[in-house]
Amino acid sequence: MKKKFAVIGYPLTHSLSPLLHNSVFKKLRKNCMYSAVEIKPGELEKKVDYLKKNYSGFNVTIPHKIAILGYMGQTDDDAKKIGAVNTVLVENGKLMGYNTDAPALREALGNPHGKKILVLGAGGAARAAAFALSKRNSIRIYNRTKERAEELAKETGGSAVERIGDAIKDCDILLNTTSVGMHPNTGESPASTKDLMNAKKNLVVCDIVYNPIKTKLLAIAEQLGYRTISGVEMFVRQAALSEKIWLGIEPDIKFMRETVVKELEKK
Ligand code: ATR
Numbered sequence: 001m002k003k004k005f006a007v008i009g010y011p012l013t014h015s016l017s018p019l020l021h022n023s024v025f026k027k028l029r030k031n032c033m034y035s036a037v038e039i040k041p042g043e044l045e046k047k048v049d050y051l052k053k054n055y056s057g058f059n060v061t062i063p064h065k066i067a068i069l070g071y072m073g074q075t076d077d078d079a080k081k082i083g084a085v086n087t088v089l090v091e092n093g094k095l096m097g098y099n100t101d102a103p104a105l106r107e108a109l110g111n112p113h114g115k116k117i118l119v120l121g122a123g124g125a126a127r128a129a130a131f132a133l134s135k136r137n138s139i140r141i142y143n144r145t146k147e148r149a150e151e152l153a154k155e156t157g158g159s160a161v162e163r164i165g166d167a168i169k170d171c172d173i174l175l176n177t178t179s180v181g182m183h184p185n186t187g188e189s190p191a192s193t194k195d196l197m198n199a200k201k202n203l204v205v206c207d208i209v210y211n212p213i214k215t216k217l218l219a220i221a222e223q224l225g226y227r228t229i230s231g232v233e234m235f236v237r238q239a240a241l242s243e244k245i246w247l248g249i250e251p252d253i254k255f256m257r258e259t260v261v262k263e264l265e266k267k
Pocket of ligand 1: 125
């Protein structure tokens with residue numbers, strides 16, 4: 001029987017997850033399909049049973065990543081620590097919650113250990129990033145609203161900083177978790193050329209925004225000669241890790257990257 005998977009969230013008009021997962025299923029000849037199921041804020045409760053009965057697993061995105069936790073029979077360590085689930089496995093009528101964003105980010109950054117990481121932002125994505133990386137690295141957090149940076153720093157054992165240009169001086173990795181620079185606001189960057197100029201030569205700059213592939217932040221970093229990692233890297237890895245949980249497969253990251261890049265370049 002065909003196995004059904006989905007992404008739940010709202011809105012999902014621009015989600016690349018159906019294209020990405022269906023491309024993998026087709027390539028590996030898996031009898032599976034993946035669709036987008038829009039669930040508006042506040043409607044999750046009445047849809048959980050439907051999901052349980054009709055799907056073998058699903059991804060969870062904004063605005064349900066936190067609320068879905070309440071319905072899990074079991075959750076993995078990353079999901080517990082972060083307080084958010086992005087992948088659910090349905091097994092024997094039970095929901096098991098995982099967070100594949102965390103390991104995907106660690107993998108995209110090359111599993112950093114002992115690095116100084118400056119995180120831009122203090123929202124949901126920053127929270128996942130800070131928890132995912134804080135065990136083995138030292139985290140600094142910059143946010144437009146300083147109090148939120150302080151709050152997150154306290155929770156993750158990091159420190160809040162007031163100026164990117166100062167904090168970046170001895171950092172190894174700069175990670176943007178804000179939506180600044182995301183389509184259609186492609187002319188914006190969460191850090192300026194002046195801020196980035198203060199960093200060491202071997203700084204790595206990573207953006208979790210993947211549309212556009214080369215954000216203004218990454219363009220500035222590239223111009224200054226820093227290594228860059230685009231948001232596509234984390235996006236494809238969280239999808240690959242979800243498929244491992246659902247089907248035990250380890251799809252080819254290169255194929256997944258090409259699929260996403262081809263689609264984004266069409267736009
Ligand atoms: P998500 O769950 O995607 O992280 P969020 O919780 O709304 O979304 O958080 C968005 C993050 O992007 C926040 O850190 C936000 O800063 P504030 O806490 O000051 O709101 C940041 N952000 C969004 N738009 C921004 C902008 N134009 N300039 C700077 N930071 C911005």
